[in-house]
Every structure is written in structure tokens, then in C-alpha cells.
Amino acid sequence: MLLLIIDILGTFAFAISGAEKAVRYRLDWLGLIVLATVTGVGGGVLRDVMLGSTPPVALTNPIYIPICIFGAFIYLKLRLRFRAIRNLILVVDALGLGFFTAVGAAKANALAAGPYSIILFAAITAAGGGMFRDMLVSEIPQVLKSDFYATAALIGGTLFLALDYFDLGDTSKILITTAFTFVLRLYAMRNKLELPKTGKRI
Amino acid sequence: MLLLIIDILGTFAFAISGAEKAVRYRLDWLGLIVLATVTGVGGGVLRDVMLGSTPPVALTNPIYIPICIFGAFIYLKLRLRFRAIRNLILVVDALGLGFFTAVGAAKANALAAGPYSIILFAAITAAGGGMFRDMLVSEIPQVLKSDFYATAALIGGTLFLALDYFDLGDTSKILITTAFTFVLRLYAMRNKLELPKTGKRI
Amino acid sequence: MLLLIIDILGTFAFAISGAEKAVRYRLDWLGLIVLATVTGVGGGVLRDVMLGSTPPVALTNPIYIPICIFGAFIYLKLRLRFRAIRNLILVVDALGLGFFTAVGAAKANALAAGPYSIILFAAITAAGGGMFRDMLVSEIPQVLKSDFYATAALIGGTLFLALDYFDLGDTSKILITTAFTFVLRLYAMRNKLELPKTGKRI
Numbered sequence: 001m002l003l004l005i006i007d008i009l010g011t012f013a014f015a016i017s018g019a020e021k022a023v024r025y026r027l028d029w030l031g032l033i034v035l036a037t038v039t040g041v042g043g044g045v046l047r048d049v050m051l052g053s054t055p056p057v058a059l060t061n062p063i064y065i066p067i068c069i070f071g072a073f074i075y076l077k078l079r080l081r082f083r084a085i086r087n088l089i090l091v092v093d094a095l096g097l098g099f100f101t102a103v104g105a106a107k108a109n110a111l112a113a114g115p116y117s118i119i120l121f122a123a124i125t126a127a128g129g130g131m132f133r134d135m136l137v138s139e140i141p142q143v144l145k146s147d148f149y150a151t152a153a154l155i156g157g158t159l160f161l162a163l164d165y166f167d168l169g170d171t172s173k174i175l176i177t178t179a180f181t182f183v184l185r186l187y188a189m190r191n192k193l194e195l196p197k198t199g200k201r202i
Numbered sequence: 203m204l205l206l207i208i209d210i211l212g213t214f215a216f217a218i219s220g221a222e223k224a225v226r227y228r229l230d231w232l233g234l235i236v237l238a239t240v241t242g243v244g245g246g247v248l249r250d251v252m253l254g255s256t257p258p259v260a261l262t263n264p265i266y267i268p269i270c271i272f273g274a275f276i277y278l279k280l281r282l283r284f285r286a287i288r289n290l291i292l293v294v295d296a297l298g299l300g301f302f303t304a305v306g307a308a309k310a311n312a313l314a315a316g317p318y319s320i321i322l323f324a325a326i327t328a329a330g331g332g333m334f335r336d337m338l339v340s341e342i343p344q345v346l347k348s349d350f351y352a353t354a355a356l357i358g359g360t361l362f363l364a365l366d367y368f369d370l371g372d373t374s375k376i377l378i379t380t381a382f383t384f385v386l387r388l389y390a391m392r393n394k395l396e397l398p399k400t401g402k403r404i
Numbered sequence: 405m406l407l408l409i410i411d412i413l414g415t416f417a418f419a420i421s422g423a424e425k426a427v428r429y430r431l432d433w434l435g436l437i438v439l440a441t442v443t444g445v446g447g448g449v450l451r452d453v454m455l456g457s458t459p460p461v462a463l464t465n466p467i468y469i470p471i472c473i474f475g476a477f478i479y480l481k482l483r484l485r486f487r488a489i490r491n492l493i494l495v496v497d498a499l500g501l502g503f504f505t506a507v508g509a510a511k512a513n514a515l516a517a518g519p520y521s522i523i524l525f526a527a528i529t530a531a532g533g534g535m536f537r538d539m540l541v542s543e544i545p546q547v548l549k550s551d552f553y554a555t556a557a558l559i560g561g562t563l564f565l566a567l568d569y570f571d572l573g574d575t576s577k578i579l580i581t582t583a584f585t586f587v588l589r590l591y592a593m594r595n596k597l598e599l600p601k602t603g604k605r606i
Contacts, residue, residue, distance in 0.1 A: 049453060049458075050453055050459060050460060050463070051458055051459050052456065052458025052459060108459075111459070114463075114464045114466065115466070116463065116464075116466050116469055117459060117463045117464055120463060120469070135539065135540070135542075139542065140431075140540065140541050141540065143434065143435075143438075144426075144431045144432070144434065144438055144540065145431055145435060146432050147434050147435075150434055150438075194432065195432040195433040195434050196432060196433055197430055197431070198426055198427045198430060198431055198432065198435070198436045
């Protein structure tokens with residue numbers, strides 16, 4: 001139940017970030033819905049398609065897409081107020097990041113995809129939606145330029161893998177990974193952690 | 203037989219719109235073929251991959267890709283004449299839209315993908331190819347900016363779903379959905395229907 | 405054993421071309437790793453996902469991604485020296501092109517994907533990674549603009565198909581196709597072969 005609430009909140013926050021971009025580019029309503037939905041469920045869909053777990057759960061479970069559409073129009077109508085609660089949205093987004101990291105790792109683990117893949121699918125689930133969002137509006141994905149977002153997911157995925165050495169159920173592993181990645185992302189935002197850039201002049 | 207002819211005509215019209223864009227960007231022959239093919243079969247391929255129906259029928263059935271290549275070079279050689287029949291091409295494109303909407307819905311239905319997915323895969327099949335086309339040349343997909351194209355497919359997919367309440371065979375449902383979506387798209391073009399934009403200044 | 409060495413060298417050369425682009429766009433370390441990895445394994449992943457052979461072997465076999473990451477950082481640290489051996493890298497890249505063409509054709513063949521698909525998957529495996537690389541930085545893929553790269557892969561894939569008429573094992577067919585495509589690509593580079601452009605003014 002707690003997991004479901006986190007899942008919904010995370011999807012909602014991701015959808016908001018898609019809706020933001022749609023409005024910035026003055027897309028129409030369909031573009032708004034597509035960007036919100038792609039950002040909200042794109043990472044999970046990419047994970048499921050790559051793992052061969054088709055059709056993707058985000059499309060068959062009838063809860064996710066309505067959340068994304070709801071998030072899109074809520075944002076469209078109330079976007080001035082959203083600016084006021086921008087920090088709250090970022091916190092919920094970080095919670096979503098943590099949860100999707102954990103769920104991606106758990107699903108790759110359940111499908112026996114091997115240790116590398118577990119870490120990778122954690123990051124794909126968490127950051128794939130945002131990457132699609134940016135590519136759809138012809139931007140270089142933010143996550144490739146200056147980031148401690150997918151990096152937090154990669155570290156969270158590694159933690160999930162390490163938890164295998166303890167005798168824990170899947171739910172415990174998901175909760176611990178979610179909490180850890182969430183806190184790591186908040187810490188990174190607060191301290192403006194960034195990976196080094198590559199393109200320094202020599 | 204009628205369905206096959208519509209399928210071929212639709213693929214051909216989609217390929218033409220890919221070839222148009224390739225010429226506008228002065229791509230080479232390979233780019234021309236790739237853009238025509240991706241536009242012609244991309245939506246169906248994306249649908250099949252997401253539904254787990256692999257390898258995609260557009261790649262295994264040896265008719266589709268030759269149609270796309272044929273369309274690409276016909277356009278390249280005769281493009282001045284194509285301008286004269288531009289309206290005819292748009293009508294055939296709308297026919298393709300209607301047909302791909304119906305086929306996408308029928309396939310998702312056959313694979314028991316759930317009501318949401320049926321509507322979604324109708325739109326993915328119909329509009330996916332054009333979206334790939336635009337992304338390949340680094341444009342924001344037209345369908346996200348001002349559209350009554352994917353929207354017609356979404357409405358057509360909903361109709362297909364509603365037809366489930368009647369005792370109809372798949373072929374009847376496909377024909378009705380194709381005809382309805384086709385007419386809806388023509389009506390939208392004629393009356394320049396568009397969805398509202400999101401980015402009005404507040 | 406020879407095949408494995410060629411595979412590793414090819415992946416390494418592809419990863420270098422991804423790393424080059426990451427540095428040119430001044431991405432951060434994650435962007436560097438992602439671009440190197442996507443270029444190195446993206447074609448094979450796309451092939452496997454489209455063929456339904458999931459999870460993709462590039463993600464489950466723990467050798468490929470470390471090679472890409474290694475290539476990325478080697479390039480970052482030594483890129484001035486890489487310029488000096490630029491021609492060597494291009495030769496290794498051509499070797500990778502040849503090998504991935506052969507492997508893509510062989511895998512599509514093994515999964516009974518039909519003659520068209522064999523040629524197509526040869527090209528997807530060989531050129532898909534570079535196409536993703538360019539799309540991630542919002543460029544029109546080089547391969548669509550002026551190319552004898554995917555074209556070499558298409559011709560190599562056709563050769564692989566033709567070899568079916570001889571009584572050869574898979575390894576022989578892979579070696580012959582690799583060698584042929586490799587030489588074809590070198591020849592094309594040396595003689596600056598290009599496909600005709602489409603967009604001549606009329």
C-alpha cells in the first residue's frame with residue numbers, strides 16, 4: 001500500500017516535469033499529454049521492452065496513464081501555483097527517482113538479468129523517461145550534461161545488488177533502496193553535486 | 203484483398219511523407235530510404251516490439267520495405283509532379299492513418315492488451331512512424347505541436363473498443379474504424395481543426 | 405577466439421567514437437559513459453529487442469559495458485594521442501563494422517527472420533549504435549547524410565545471405581562477411597565513396 005502511494009506520487013511528479021517542458025515549447029494538448037506520459041512511464045516501458053516483459057505493465061495497468069494525464073492538466077491549469085511549490089515537486093520527484101530505481105532493479109533481478117543489468121535497469125527505469133522527454137523536444141538530455149540523477153540511480157541499483165547478501169524480502173530491499181536513493185538525491189541537490197565535465201580545454 | 207490494397211496504399215503514402223522530409227534535408231540515398239521506410243513501417247514496428255510480437259511483421263513480410271523504397275525513389279524522381287497531386291497524397295495518407303489505427307487496435311486487442319492499450323496502440327501504430335521521421339531529422343514531432351492526426355487515431359481506437367459491444371467480426375470492426383478515422387481526418391484537415399496550444403502567455 | 409578479439413576491438417572502436425562526441429558536446433562523465441556505451445552496444449541491443457531475443461546479450465554478458473566504459477575514459481585521458489592514431493581507430497572501426505554486420509546477419513538468420521530481415525538486421529547491428537549516438541546529441545545521424553557505412557553493412561548482409569547457397573558453417577560465413585565488409589569500408593573511405601544526395605536544386 002505504501003509502495004503503491006509512492007509509485008503514484010513518483011509517476012505524478014515525473015509527469016509534471018514532462019508537462020513543464022511541453023508548456024515551455026508551446027506544444028498542443030496532445031503534445032502535453034504525450035510528454036507527461038512519456039516522462040511518467042517511459043523509463044518503465046523501456047525497461048519492460050528491453051527485458052522482454054511485454055506488453056509493458058505501464059500500459060496494461062490502467063492506473064498509470066490517467067495519473068500522467070491528470071498531472072498534465074493539473075499543471076497546465078495551476079502552473080503559477082506550481083512555481084510556489086517547486087521545491088515540494090522536486091522532493092516528490094526525488095522520491096519517484098528512488099522508487100523507480102528500486103523497482104527497476106527488483107524487476108531485472110526477478111527476470112534473472114545478471115548483476116550488470118540490475119544496476120543498468122535501475123538507471124534506465126529511473127532516468128529513461130526524462131531522457132525521452134528531452135529527446136522529443138530535440139534537446140540533449142539533461143542527464144547527460146550535468147547530473148547527479150542517473151548517477152544516484154546507478155548507486156541505488158548497486159545498493160540493491162549488495163542487499164542480496166542479506167536475508168531480506170523483496171519489499172524490504174525495495175524500501176531500503178528507495179529511501180537511500182531518495183536521500184542521496186536530496187543531498188546531491190542541496191549540495192549541488194555534479195559529475196566532472198569532459199570538455200575542458202586542454 | 204481490399205484490406206491489403208488499403209495497407210499498401212497507406213504504407214506508400216507514409217513513405218512519401220518520409221521521402222519529402224529526406225529531400226528537404228538533402229540527405230543521401232540511404233537517408234532517403236531510411237526515412238521513407240521508418241515513416242512507412244515505424245509505427246507498426248514500434249507496436250509489435252512493445253507488444254512483444256517479434257520479429258515485427260513489417261520486417262518479416264517481404265512486401266512492406268520494397269513499397270517504402272519504391273515510394274522513396276518515385277518521389278525523388280517525380281517530386282515536381284507530386285506537388286500537383288499533393289491533395290491526393292494527403293487523402294491517401296488519411297486513408298493510411300485510418301487503416302493503421304484500426305490494425306493497431308485489432309492487434310493489441312488480439313494480444314489481450316487491455317482497453318487502455320488498445321486505444322494507445324491504435325495511436326502508436328498510426329502516428330509512430332511520423333514521430334520517428336521527425337526525430338531522425340532533429341525536429342520536434344509535428345504531431346506534438348499542432349495536430350488532429352494522432353488525435354483522430356485515438357478517437358478511432360476508442361471507436362474500435364466500443365465496437366466490442368456489438369457482435370462483429372474483426373474485419374468489420376477494422377473496416378468501420380478505418381472509414382470513421384479516415385473521414386474524421388479529412389474533416390479535420392478541411393476545417394483546420396487543431397487542439398488548443400498549451401503555451402499561451404498568462 | 406579470433407571472433408571474440410574482433411568483437412572486443414570493434415566495440416572498443418565504436419565506444420571511442422561515442423566518447424569523441426561526448427567530449428565535443430562537453431557532456432559530463434555520465435554522458436561520456438552513456439554515449440560510449442550506446443554507440444558500442446546500441447546496435448546489438450536494438451537488434452535483440454526487435455528480434456525478441458531479450459534481455460539483450462550486450463547487457464547480460466558482463467564484458468561489453470566495461471569495454472565501453474574503459475574506452476570512454478581511455479579516450480578522455482589520452483585524446484591528444486588518439487588524434488595521432490586517428491587512422492588506426494578508423495581501421496578498427498571498419499573492422500567492427502564488418503564484424504557487427506556479420507553477427508547481425510547471423511543472429512537474424514538463426515532466428516529465422518527471413519531474407520529481407522537478415523540484410524536489415526546486419527545494417528541495424530552495425531549502424532544502429534552510431535545513429536543513437538547522433539540522436540542523443542540532437543544531430544541528424546551522419547549515416548543519413550553522406551555515407552558509405554550502413555551501405556557497406558547492407559552489402560555485407562546481402563553477401564551473408566548469398567553465402568547460404570554454399571555449404572558453409574556459421575563461423576566461416578561470419579569471417580567471410582566480416583572480411584568483405586571491412587575491405588569494402590576501407591575502400592570506400594580511401595576513395596571517398598558516397599551515395600548521391602537527394603536534395604539537388606531542380
